[in-house]
Amino acid sequence: MIIVMRPGATPKELGAVLRQVEAEGFRPHVSRGEETTVIGVIGDERKLQGAVFETLPGVERVIPVLKPFKLASRDFRKKDTVVRVGPVRVGGGTFTVMAGPCAVESPAQTLECARRVRRAGAAVLRGGAYKPRTSPYSFQGLGKKGLEILSRARRATGLPVVTEVMAVEDVGLVAAHADILQVGARNMQNFNLLDAVGRQEKPVLLKRGLSSTIEELLLCAEYILSRGNPNVILCERGIRTFERYTRNTLDLSAAPVIKKLSHLPVLIDPSHAAGVREYVPPLAKAAAAVGADGIIVEVHPHPEKALCDGQESLTPDEFDRLMAEIKPILKAVGLELSKC
Numbered sequence: 001m002i003i004v005m006r007p008g009a010t011p012k013e014l015g016a017v018l019r020q021v022e023a024e025g026f027r028p029h030v031s032r033g034e035e036t037t038v039i040g041v042i043g044d045e046r047k048l049q050g051a052v053f054e055t056l057p058g059v060e061r062v063i064p065v066l067k068p069f070k071l072a073s074r075d076f077r078k079k080d081t082v083v084r085v086g087p088v089r090v091g092g093g094t095f096t097v098m099a100g101p102c103a104v105e106s107p108a109q110t111l112e113c114a115r116r117v118r119r120a121g122a123a124v125l126r127g128g129a130y131k132p133r134t135s136p137y138s139f140q141g142l143g144k145k146g147l148e149i150l151s152r153a154r155r156a157t158g159l160p161v162v163t164e165v166m167a168v169e170d171v172g173l174v175a176a177h178a179d180i181l182q183v184g185a186r187n188m189q190n191f192n193l194l195d196a197v198g199r200q201e202k203p204v205l206l207k208r209g210l211s212s213t214i215e216e217l218l219l220c221a222e223y224i225l226s227r228g229n230p231n232v233i234l235c236e237r238g239i240r241t242f243e244r245y246t247r248n249t250l251d252l253s254a255a256p257v258i259k260k261l262s263h264l265p266v267l268i269d270p271s272h273a274a275g276v277r278e279y280v281p282p283l284a285k286a287a288a289a290v291g292a293d294g295i296i297v298e299v300h301p302h303p304e305k306a307l308c309d310g311q312e313s314l315t316p317d318e319f320d321r322l323m324a325e326i327k328p329i330l331k332a333v334g335l336e337l338s339k340c
């Protein structure tokens with residue numbers, strides 16, 4: 001970090017800042033200009049509170065040099081992280097399609113969906129057993145029974161399963177059934193949950209919060225990585241803006257921005273971003289075009305009867321069409337469709 005002193009700061013003020021830098025265990029490097037003096041603080045500034053210096057007399061401002069996240073950063077690891085989920089590779093030049101219903105509703109609905117998305121080329125089955133719903137009166141998911149249905153669908157189709165975990169006390173149970181644990185947008189900054197999923201071995205799909213910056217998302221990934229789990233997949237799922245014709249606003253730029261800042265794979269969820277079935281295929285194709293590492297899409301055999309998010313779910317036939325349309329785009333941008 002760089003500490004810029006105010007023009008006219010006194011030698012006494014400068015001395016006090018230098019003493020504080022040393023007291024924090026860092027080495028100061030003073031550079032005197034014609035008008036101002038700047039102090040380079042040598043050491044890992046992430047362990048420092050910039051605010052401590054900002055309040056000292058004579059200090060004009062404090063400029064961080066390093067990114068606040070470390071293990072998640074491209075500076076730490078140049079090569080793309082490839083997360084392995086059974087036979088499926090996520091990241092590193094592949095494009096992984098995860099698809100399935102918003103919520104697990106019944107064995108028949110889940111199995112039909114799993115068979116259809118597999119046949120169309122999806123590599124992972126999605127489906128929520130624990131559903132974070134805005135209203136407490138909405139369908140909350142089948143819980144443990146839903147997890148068992150997902151396990152059966154995996155046995156029947158061979159597709160690995162991604163499903164959401166909402167509570168710390170459920171992490172063990174969900175991890176026993178799922179191949180990837182999803183931390184949903186509403187729980188992105190549930191630090192106890194991040195800690196718990198970071199201390200187990202299954203890969204984690206971390207979704208961006210509704211009002212979160214990319215930096216906040218990467219800091220949440222840092223929680224998981226720093227607890228010992230290196231297998232984190234990020235997901236842009238739309239952020240809340242003033243726009244009302246879509247459920248959220250898909251921040252497509254998140255994919256290239258995250259790929260520049262981080263080595264972690266990043267998926268795009270066009271379903272929760274759009275909230276409207278008709279807009280899902282164009283946004284999914286855009287995800288491929290901007291070089292995302294994959295998509296996670298809601299598909300329901302009978303969207304009109306869905307207990308959750310039917311309005312944004314594709315029918316299996318629509319999903320077939322999307323998969324056919326996405327393949328030439330993958331070819332054009334040099335991504336390989338992940339196989340299960």
Ligand code: PEP
Binds near residue numbers: 132164186207237269
């Ligand atoms: C989901 O994927 O089922 C979900 C609830 O998404 P989000 O957390 O992005 O709203």
Ligand code: MN
Binds near residue numbers: 103272308309
């Ligand atoms: Mn949903």
